[in-house]
Amino acid sequence: MVQKRNPPLPPRARPKAKTEPAKPQPAAGGVPPKRRGRPRAYEPDVALSRALDVFWKDGFAATSLDDLSAATGMNRPSLYGAFGDKRELYKKTYESYRNRARARMGEAFAADMPLRPMLLRIYGIALDMYLSGEDGPRGCFTVMTATSEAVFDPDIRALVVSGLGEMDRFFARLFKIAQERGELPASADPQVLANLASATIHTIAIRARAQIPRTELETLVNGAVDVMVRG
Amino acid sequence: MVQKRNPPLPPRARPKAKTEPAKPQPAAGGVPPKRRGRPRAYEPDVALSRALDVFWKDGFAATSLDDLSAATGMNRPSLYGAFGDKRELYKKTYESYRNRARARMGEAFAADMPLRPMLLRIYGIALDMYLSGEDGPRGCFTVMTATSEAVFDPDIRALVVSGLGEMDRFFARLFKIAQERGELPASADPQVLANLASATIHTIAIRARAQIPRTELETLVNGAVDVMVRG
DNA sequence: GCTTATTTATACGAAGCGGTACATAAATCA
DNA sequence: TGATTTATGTACCGCTTCGTATAAATAAGC
Numbered sequence: 001m002v003q004k005r006n007p008p009l010p011p012r013a014r015p016k017a018k019t020e021p022a023k024p025q026p027a028a029g030g031v032p033p034k035r036r037g038r039p040r041a042y043e044p045d046v047a048l049s050r051a052l053d054v055f056w057k058d059g060f061a062a063t064s065l066d067d068l069s070a071a072t073g074m075n076r077p078s079l080y081g082a083f084g085d086k087r088e089l090y091k092k093t094y095e096s097y098r099n100r101a102r103a104r105m106g107e108a109f110a111a112d113m114p115l116r117p118m119l120l121r122i123y124g125i126a127l128d129m130y131l132s133g134e135d136g137p138r139g140c141f142t143v144m145t146a147t148s149e150a151v152f153d154p155d156i157r158a159l160v161v162s163g164l165g166e167m168d169r170f171f172a173r174l175f176k177i178a179q180e181r182g183e184l185p186a187s188a189d190p191q192v193l194a195n196l197a198s199a200t201i202h203t204i205a206i207r208a209r210a211q212i213p214r215t216e217l218e219t220l221v222n223g224a225v226d227v228m229v230r231g
Numbered sequence: 232m233v234q235k236r237n238p239p240l241p242p243r244a245r246p247k248a249k250t251e252p253a254k255p256q257p258a259a260g261g262v263p264p265k266r267r268g269r270p271r272a273y274e275p276d277v278a279l280s281r282a283l284d285v286f287w288k289d290g291f292a293a294t295s296l297d298d299l300s301a302a303t304g305m306n307r308p309s310l311y312g313a314f315g316d317k318r319e320l321y322k323k324t325y326e327s328y329r330n331r332a333r334a335r336m337g338e339a340f341a342a343d344m345p346l347r348p349m350l351l352r353i354y355g356i357a358l359d360m361y362l363s364g365e366d367g368p369r370g371c372f373t374v375m376t377a378t379s380e381a382v383f384d385p386d387i388r389a390l391v392v393s394g395l396g397e398m399d400r401f402f403a404r405l406f407k408i409a410q411e412r413g414e415l416p417a418s419a420d421p422q423v424l425a426n427l428a429s430a431t432i433h434t435i436a437i438r439a440r441a442q443i444p445r446t447e448l449e450t451l452v453n454g455a456v457d458v459m460v461r462g
Numbered sequence: 463g464c465t466t467a468t469t470t471a472t473a474c475g476a477a478g479c480g481g482t483a484c485a486t487a488a489a490t491c492a
Numbered sequence: 493t494g495a496t497t498t499a500t501g502t503a504c505c506g507c508t509t510c511g512t513a514t515a516a517a518t519a520a521g522c
Binding site: 265266267268269270295296297307308311316317 | 478479480481482483487488489490491
Binding site for chain 4: 266267268269270271272305306307308309312313
């Protein structure tokens with residue numbers, strides 16, 4: 001099975017896990033509250049990021065716990081203890097992806113440039129994400145999740161719906177601001193344009209996954225942006 | 232595992248398999264050339280259609296040979312003998328899907344109506360397909376395949392690329408004809424519009440899979456068509 | 463040093479997986 | 493009728509899967 005085996009990752013540097021991101025403990029101060037037993041040999045954030053790499057590449061069903069174990073450097077019982085079963089881990093992985101994607105898009109948004117360069121920049125970031133991956137382009141993890149697990153698991157479906165909606169609203173805000181600045185005709189409908197912008201995100205994600213070359217995707221994006229900035 | 236088990240299909244009516252669609256035999260006449268051994272208890276077309284139902288719903292990795300066996304009414308050795316292993320079966324299934332989709336779109340195309348109603352009709356057909364399915368909407372099988380198996384199997388990837396391209400060319404022809412008829416401004420770029428039209432197909436396929444309701448998808452389509460028919 | 467708390471490491475088990483060997487059934491051909 | 497050809501049905505194989513039971517390791521508290 002070609003798609004099952006990950007290349008044997010370099011033995012992950014195991015940080016000493018000093019910083020606890022969030023303690024359920026009612027302790028007030030942010031100081032490191034000494035834990036009682038054996039310290040963990042992993043950092044949850046790093047492990048989730050590693051798990052994301054595998055899920056993103058292979059999808060939920062084709063990813064085994066052994067794959068996840070190898071990728072994170074955690075053995076199976078530790079994985080289970082830390083994140084729950086495979087589905088739970090997938091959900092947490094997806095949330096970590098969303099946080100990452102949101103942060104990147106937030107940066108672009110904060111740059112506050114005119115509509116056209118802003119859109120081109122956003123699509124550039126998207127292409128960087130979708131075409132990255134050691135074993136070929138990975139596409140968009142939201143799209144991957146929508147086409148696989150979203151049908152069966154209501155929780156995951158809710159996450160995906162929220163992800164799609166967030167993207168739509170992000171673009172809608174962008175077009176609304178541009179319209180208020182006079183960069184778009186008054187007749188333009190920011191909501192419709194936002195849907196088109198999301199659709200363009202989705203289509204490049206799918207095509208990236210089919211290994212359509214970047215230049216072709218950029219041509220597609222340029223054309224789409226031309227239409228959008230015209231309102 | 233929720234997504235593994237199919238509801239036990241009603242015991243499929245087993246036709247007598249009289250019509251052989253295409254014989255590799257050099258025999259000329261189209262008359263039923265009598266086969267030698269025990270007659271098959273299935274019709275390949277029906278079996279492929281049944282297999283499509285399962286693959287489409289669950290994806291390649293989450294579909295077991297037992298699932299396929301149950302869906303087609305063929306036991307595992309028969310499946311193997313008829314279509315080869317799981318991957319081969321998937322490819323043949325995908326081709327049968329493409330044929331079906333092409334036929335439907337071809338009908339719409341042949342109707343030869345003005346651009347806007349034509350587009351609306353095409354998206355109506357797409358929505359019918361993507362929202363059908365006994366256990367929830369199924370999305371677009373090309374998109375599903377692109378996001379899963381296309382990464383690992385070059386043959387499947389080639390099929391997907393060809394499927395995406397066919398859709399693009401279909402829309403491009405549509406816009407070109409409309410432009411020649413004067414329904415679109417001369418400045419419009421049929422290729423760009425075709426990409427937007429495909430992107431709209433892709434986005435509604437993804438959203439359908441996330442169980443976004445049809446009315447919402449139709450609103451999205453209407454907005455996208457408004458932008459497209461303006462050129 | 464001993465107890466307690468927490469994590470890691472090994473190993474196991476029941477179930478499911480894709481694929482196939484082998485015997486049986488049903489047709490044609492001679 | 494008997495040989496041949498093709499398809500079916502059962503049962504099995506070796507392997508992988510997810511999850512867990514159990515023991516060893518490493519920290520703090522006393």
